[in-house]
Amino acid sequence: MKLLVAALDSELVAFPEDLPGFERLVTGPGKLKATFALTRALDAGTYDEILVVGTAGALDESVASGVHEINWTFQHDVIxxxxxxxxxxxxxxxxxxxxxxxxxxxxxxxxxxxxxxxLILALGGRLVDMESYAYAWVAAQFGVPIRIWKAVSDRAQDDANTTWTEAVTACSHQLRERLRDAYGV
Structure with missing residues (x-):
């Protein structure tokens, strides 16, 4: 069984409630909520893979819209x-x-x-979110493989919050199509 994870219900609006081969987890936004919810889920169940889907702001102008798979993550707000x-x-x-x-x-x-x-571009970030590092760290603690797919929802500039609200449904549909293509469900 795989675990489909998103921070918010709105990021899963295009996904059916029951998806064959997947259990669903909505963690809430931010690193602490993500850490707590994923830890509880992995402590209570056994999964062969975690698939995180969600939205992210693009920091780099060259980042294309659409869905990207994350190859590494870091925390930009720590010192x-x-x-x-x-x-x-x-x-x-x-x-x-x-x-x-x-x-x-x-x-x-x-x-x-x-x-x-x-500031975040200078650290090497090209996308930004509020949960990916936490999900990756928890998955590593449990030894469960994880994939993170993020759909570009905004350009992390002026009025990005408004743009995100308008774009989240379209991003959910892009993520659902990517899952269909990759997993056949």
Missing amino acids: NEEGVRGEHVSMPQRMDLSDGDMVIATGDSFIDDADAVQ
Whole structure:
């Protein structure tokens, strides 16, 4: 059995409630909610794979719209004991996932301004979200393979929150089509 994970119900609007071969988990937004919900699910059940679907803001102008598979993730909103941004005091600097095509920066705030975008780009992020690092870290603790697919919902600039609200349904449909193509369900 696989576990289909999203932060918000709205990211799964295009997905049927019952999807053969998948159980469904909605964690809530942010790193703590993602960590708690996924930990509980993995502690209670056995899964051969986790598939995370959701939306992300594009930081890099060259990032195409559509669905991207994450190859590694890091936390953009942490600072280590030496003052280095993007490095946690005791957690891995980055979580490697797959042969995906994209790096995603995770943090607990919604990014919608140019200064924050430039800071995260300088750290290596091309997409931004609020959960991917947490999902990847929890999956690693349980030894469960994880894939993360993110649909570009906005450009993480002015009014990105409004753009995201309007785009989330379209992103859900793109993600559903990707799942259909990859898993045949």
